[in-house]
Amino acid sequence: MRLRTTTILTGLALWAGAAAAQSDWRPSYTTYGTPGLIEMPSGLSEPDAQFSLTVGGFDLQQRYTMSFQISDRLGGTFRYSRIDQFGGPGEKATYDRSFDIRYRFVDEGRYLPAMTVGLRDFLGTGRYSGEYIAATKTFGDRLRVTAGLGWGRLGSEGGFTNPLGVIDEGFETRPNQDDESFYGEGGTVGDAAFFRGDAAVFGGVEYRFNDRFTGVVEYSTDAYTRQAGRGTYDHESPLNFGVTYTPRPEYAVQLAYLNGSTLSLAATFSVNPFERPTFGGMDPAPVPVAVRPADTRAALSWNRSALPEGTLRDLIAQTLASDGQEVTGVELTDRSIRIRYENTKYRTEAQAMGRINRILTNALPASIEVITLEPVRAGVPVASVTFRRSDIEQLENVAGGTAASLDRAVFADPAGTNAGIVAVDNGEPRFQWGIAPYFAPRLFDPDYPFYASIGIEASADYYVRPNLVLSGAVRYRVFGDRDPDDRVNDGALPPVRTQANSYHEEGNPSIERLTLTHFGRPAQNLYSRVSIGYLEEMFGGISTELLWRPVGSRLALGVEANYVMQRDFDLMLGFRDYDVVTGHASAYYDLGNGYHAQVDAGRYLAGDWGATFALDREFDNGWRVGAYFTRTNVSFEDYGQGSFAKGLRVTIPTDWSIGTPNRQAFDTQFASLRRNGGARLELDNRLYETLRDAQSPMIEDSWGRYWR
Template sequence: MALITLSASLTAHAQSQSDYGGVGLMQMPTARMQPQGTLSLTYADNDAFRRMSVNLQVFPWLEATARYTDIRYEKYSLDPNFSSQSLKDKGVDVKLRLLQETQWRPEIALGWRDMGGTGLFAGEYLVASKQFALGDHNNWGHLDITGGIGWGYLAQRGNINNPLCHVADRFCQRTDTTKGTGGQFEIDDWFSGKTAVFIGLEYQTPHAPLSLQLEYDGNDYTNERFENPIDSTLTKPPVKADSPWNWGAKYAVRENLTLGLSYQRGNTLMFNISVKADLSHNPMPQQSPKPRAYHVPDDKHQQTIGTDKANELSLLSERLQNEVGVELNAVQQNQHRLTLFHNDHSDFRSHQERIERSTRILANIAPNEIKSYEWVSVNHGMAVRTDTVNADEFKATLLGERFNQPLSRTVKSHNSSDAIQQGEWLWRKQQAFPNWDLDVAPRLKQSIGSAEKLYFYQLSVNPALTFNLTPRWQFKSEWGINIVNNYDEFNYFVDAYESDLPRVRTEVRKYYDAQDIWVERLYSRYTAKLTQNWYGAAYAGYLERMFAGVGVSVLNRDFASDFAWGVDINRVQQRSPDSALGLADYRVWTGHITAYYQPSRFPNELFKLAVGRFLAGDEGAQLSYEHKFDSGTIVGAYAAVTNVSSQEYGEGSFTKGVYISIPFDLFSVKPSQSRAAVGWQPISRDGGQMLGRPVSLYGMTDSRNPFYNEQ
């Protein structure tokens, strides 16, 4: 009987979160990864430190973590008028899987902690993990053994010499200081200085929710920050290690909720809680209407359709709206072709499902003499794509005459033209212009990591009134009504950091505090399809909370192309925070040339590069990256680097941030194209800031090569 067996697969609860938020043991990391799309929120607490982290498994081989550490024994500032809270440190971690585990080979990963923050907890590591099944038929559980080598904060114990010293002398010393104003990648320090070996094991007990952990810590905690102690009687940091061994237990209360308790450094109890969500799959069963069945019409019914087209097409419009959420605008017939113009929006994120459901409805109404259905998608008066359906093939497929051929094989998608086809207009929707639409939505604006308080917020309700003068020309007014906020707890409106840059964003506190009712936006915009692959927009008014002005943008986007590019030019003036419609003195020309790349080989990835002038007059580029999971959830990151030096920019060195966009139907049983977005920008300074333009031509033409919705 084999008592120990090599294993290459992990059990359901083996990938626990460390106190730092990434997959690991307690203080030390492992080489393990979560399933792709797993989002984890972790809170870890002991006497000296409190850590709050967000961890995301972006790819099977890439893990990213953002974290705030509350250093409870340190003051944020010695000036109580500036800040009275304890020190909060921001950090970003990344872990890359180099080799995947096999029966004989361990999983190996390379990682960085606190790689883009202040460097207080910065460190690098190379780690390997191997799992063993215990007992006959694994009835004794699993044992996951980890061993690694660390640098920086993970290696203050310094129990081995740095092997990279034999490669180059620069690896022998580490500065352990932060360049400039922080926020940069301290590449010169990576894998240098003190080095330590760490080991650990995790025993997954036969009782599946419970796992036990033991680790040898590579950090001896002799180099902790100690500059502004809250307790003036302290002469050294209240963090010491009486033992290098940490031990603890994790218990999975539910599949997405894990509690942890550990005893660390030989003197400290640590508690943590981790909540997980799967962004790769939609957990809600969708309760959409069953697709309409196709019934072969008899001769009598076919004749009725031919003599009463207007009523039948009105019925078609009603069914499309009720069953698919498609708004039909007009129908035209040219011999054996039926062309249907409809708004580029529906209840379904999948464009293919929209077309198939709509065609099922149409096939029950259109006469047999029609051999081709053309669905023309129109967004704000601009035709963005055409889907042509072979009517006979579609019907035969529905009747099972094509040996399980998918309906998608009967549909061909191609470019659209605004030119009116030659033919007879059978029906047009009675659209009276101008018309109007009222929408009311909640808004949450937040600031994390400020000097006075960790979290500032403003919850408002924003009614928006839109007047449509024509399908292409709109007037929109959006107001904000404050419900609750804590921005009155600011100690100052503008920080004391001296910079030559205009205050285009750092005066944001004034805007949040000055008014309980404000004009968020008040503008007019006009959109048009200029040629076959060119789209344009013009806009003027109060474009965002902090700027008003005029602008134009154009976009070149070939149908189903990986590439697109556009240009926007804007002349804007800063708004006054003290009045609803007042303006300040600052004016600037701002605009960018933006390239978009959505590789057909990797359709769930989108890259954007915008080069031009930013709001503060600085010039440079912003690079953005977005990844879409199978559930439709999108995560993105961006960074802007301009001709402003890190010293002139201020804390953070350059503008950067992350965001997540979640489809509403992940929380509802009904399908929807609507989304909610949340962003995090560690430091909001004035350099590298872009105008919040009220129109995105790339988003409006998404159907030409769907990313934000589905193909």
Template sequence: MKRYFAWMLISVSGLAAAQSAPALAQQTYGNVEPTLNDLGGVGLLQMPSARHADEGEFSLQYYDNQEYRRMSVSLQLFPWLETVIRYNDIRTRLYSSDPSFSGDQTYKDRGVDVKFRLLEESYWLPETSIGLRDLAGTGKFSGEFIAASKRVGPLDFTLGLGFGYLGRRDSIGNPFCQVADKFCTRPTGTKGRGGSFEVDEWFRGNSALFGGVEYQTPWQPLTLKLEYDGNDYSDEPSGTPIIQDSPWNYGLHYRVNDYVNVQLSYERGNTLMFGFSIRTNFNDISQVKKPDSPQPPKMAKTQSLQQVPTEQLVQQLYQDAGWAIQKVRASNNGKKVAVYGTQRKYRDKDKALIRGSRVLAGELPNSVEQYEFVETSLGAELSSYQVDAQTTKQAWFKSDLTTVAEDAYQQQEVPSMDDSQVLFDHPHTIKWPNFGIRPRLDQSFGGPENFYAYQLLAQIDMGWLLQPNLYVDGRIGVNLLTNYDEFNYLVDNYEASLPRVRTYVREYVTFSDVWLAHLQATYVKQLSQDWYASVYGGYFERMFGGAGTEWMYRPLMENWAVGVDVNWAKQRSFESYTGFRDYHVVTGHLTGYWQPKFLEKTTVQLALGRFLAGDEGVQLNVSKQFDSGVIVGAYAAKTNVSASEYGEGSFTKGFYISIPLDLFQRDYTRGYGTIGWTPLTRDGGQMLERQTQLFGVTNARSDFYAE
């Protein structure tokens, strides 16, 4: 009977093709928000549910009990995909038995969870999801599940089938045993040095039913939880006995405000647990700006183009619309005016075009029927926006009820204007470099010396345009606070299996509190409408310098591009500011860029080639941009280096968040700040950090985002 019930649950989860309907949570009982479980991600207490948060929901969570501290980051990447990165601090175990290696630090086990929604809740059918917990960790907490959740008024019921860590109660036979005998047993141990995907363990071995109910109380901030646990805690990574007096867990979840939640629970019939989370939503983050609503354009002051004060026009385009204009041209018949320049202020291209069109409408005579904005970057004319002057004026003056400013323009290739007159041409002169200063935080997690390794630094940036297509950028770092000097992985007399291209980090950060981070000159050439090339050289990054070239094919308004780079890189000295070591390598990649139409604002980069340690393989980088402009991405590299040669972690991987700087200030800016997460610093699968890459230079060619 139990096995029959389990098969019914799996069958329901397979009905993804059924007609979907909006989730009933808000329809039936007001604004009901999903809550997090103890391990991160939406769920009950120890167990998950089928629910998903709103797209863009981001949470930092801490949960504590006698055996484990858990720290997690949860992100609802898509409406149907929840992701969790978690560290389990096993308080009863040390990182290693060698005090000289890891001191008294307790063992930290990292894991990654994903949950996919198979079926949205409808009137009759429950929301159904399938998930993998700890799918790329050591496997100590790994488990899989299929769950269904159904809301009835203030009650949200969940029933699920768990495997592995989620099914150790073994209360029901694994239904997949009926498919193949291999599903009846679950392999133990991990491959390599941890961090790999243990696919051959998924949905195998013991299984158990779990479930529960959440009650949204009439007092909106408070939710009560009741859960039946699928784990009996008979085999725990803590290495100490964990007694379970009852499979029933009880908890309450309290929303302190829009950003902070606390959860208190009584679990296993004998243990009190406490946790809290801090949340936001990457789609909804915004910052109030200074008053920035331009007045409608005034009536044109001039009757002919010859009377237009072009220098004043160029200045106004920069002040009101952020366009740094290098050239203004007009057709011989005077019906079209084109401005050539770079957008410096607004991330929102619509805002930049609308405001720029308003300036032109107020300054150019009525005889001009068409405006054109040609977006340039390092001398390359990338894209043209044709603007109908009459439509622009109709929208600004509200001549009718339907016309809006966006109706006035469209993107196209840059047309030839050989039969034109030059109204303004800013001659290039070599000026003093531009300088800026900002803080930066470099960090990594999970090292033996310290769980959290960091360096807080002041970053002095320099940009110098020597010619329209020749750019020099540099950066000086000044250490403010760090604990990287405690990093002792691979001491000098240890023979490593790979060239040490990244694990000399301790030597670099302890040599000096001031260093040259990079200094690179880049020359860019537009070969044709779709082809671009660059050559560059200098100090690429803190650890490598050299020279290289890059070529890119990027058609206009397409959701794909392809590029190739080849570099001769030589390792920089950590014993001097500008010197080099003996190690050098030829490294480069063939990289494809793709923005799938079925994944909104998502960019997939696949790079195939040779890495810094001479290993060969592929790196996958997937990033998603949310409505606020926040970009979240993850990358992983797999090369011909075995997991044992690579070391702990098995392969290179990481996670990053890029945040628009104008979310922290009242002025508009196009700048970004990036926070990265790297579980371990190892030498395999490491890419060269080049400056001024063509994907960013040519971003105006399509709707990709780039930094």
């Protein structure tokens, strides 16, 4: 838990009428969805962790952009663009992905401007490639001035000989990025071109008329050379004029007149994970703590003839079930209780523990002083936290009570302590089934940029034991047929992922999965998983996994070994004649300050060897934003479009957006095209993620919710 200036304090300041005049003038967004003027970048950054979505462009170019302020100084952008008539008038549209990165190396001060160095489209096919250094200074609370030096596309208008030529003459010429062979399949870092070729000076002025309207004038150094040359863009003037309308801090719309010929529009929606719309959340009030009369606390036992253990266990299971906690086992002694339970309601385990403790003070005999809670995931206890009942009584509604409760709680590993636990029937049926519509969107496929299939899914689970489950799902697609694929597979690798269209055409209805899975705890700090059956859309077989996860450790290590066969296109029970042994050794590390790293090294589905690297920024409120890439012993050429597998992922917990308690989240990936290289088995029950949120240090990270 960190103390920081937050929404509540911002609210305080506003409410007190002490508006912070100029610091609330956030950077506006370009048609590229990045902080800047109209098409030119500025020296400013978005606020830390800001997440923004922009749709911007003009008649022949649309740019769909997602930007994220990775840290206070570092910002990143993913963009999906539609460029119509790319080859010339009447030619068809091309779709393009691009990535930007920028770093603010000077903060705005009394005299110094904010300064940022950035790379635009440094990892894609290079359609928008350009580099810049920009400086922005605010004067008073209405005027902001930007000046910068651009290269590449940002140095294509009014360019002059590159001043970096002083260092090395090689800087004076830039490779021809219009030449398709320069980038090949895309996806490689275009560092051969960075800061090379002519440079040009751009700049602009922003003037804030009032809280809602800002006027912008910029001198743009993007000449639209390719488009102007092919007659699809009129470049009459380097000047752009725009007006930005900001009805609320999270929305911005900009209308601009580009290069004396073209109208552009950009709309941005931004959200900051730190600013939950419901502040602490709309969870209903908890049951207040019941305090024992002073003279009963010292009792050494309780009267079991008046309250038999069995009755008490059932009572506990029933009352905790009313708050979404499914009790699986209880151990009772004269002075202590140990409860195993699965939290089905609250996103954070800390909040579930706080609720359980308060309920227990109302339900337990006075002699019981020690409460041990063991959260369960997939039928396996994964943590153990012990509380003193007197602490719960003492710290309720006390300033400092949240921190003190954490100090006094004792964290341990629950391994090997099944002795004494009596299984409790919590009323949950062993067999569960349901039929519901499904909605499966897929974004940014080159042929279908916005595609979704909709249909009906029937699913069922049978719990043979709490940690042994037979699970299946069948789907029937109603909407979302696609044309047969006209992309040819080059055949350099076994087609483990590129036959999606064949599955799509022939596999309706489909068996989505049919598996038998066992979770276990073979030893202290050790967890295991074995899954057999039709594991995912394209592969079936056996998957095994072992995870070493010590209590409170930032590091966890895992190994996974699978033998799988490729499924038939009809998605019934048959297999094709491709099989492979695939598996990984994984290291997971909590870097602290909200950053998390993961490395998986091993053999992928096409038999290629390599590693996947992932870095996520994780917020205590459940937001996650991350990026990953995979490199294997497959050449860029053999891999095909994109050169190697990579992607971005975002998780937004549902309780963050709607405010009521639940454990669901909105997950989405912006991945490169699925190719055959660097492809992993797609499982959604790998151990680390399954167990993690009920374990240290994630329990402590969200401890602020303990008394919520």
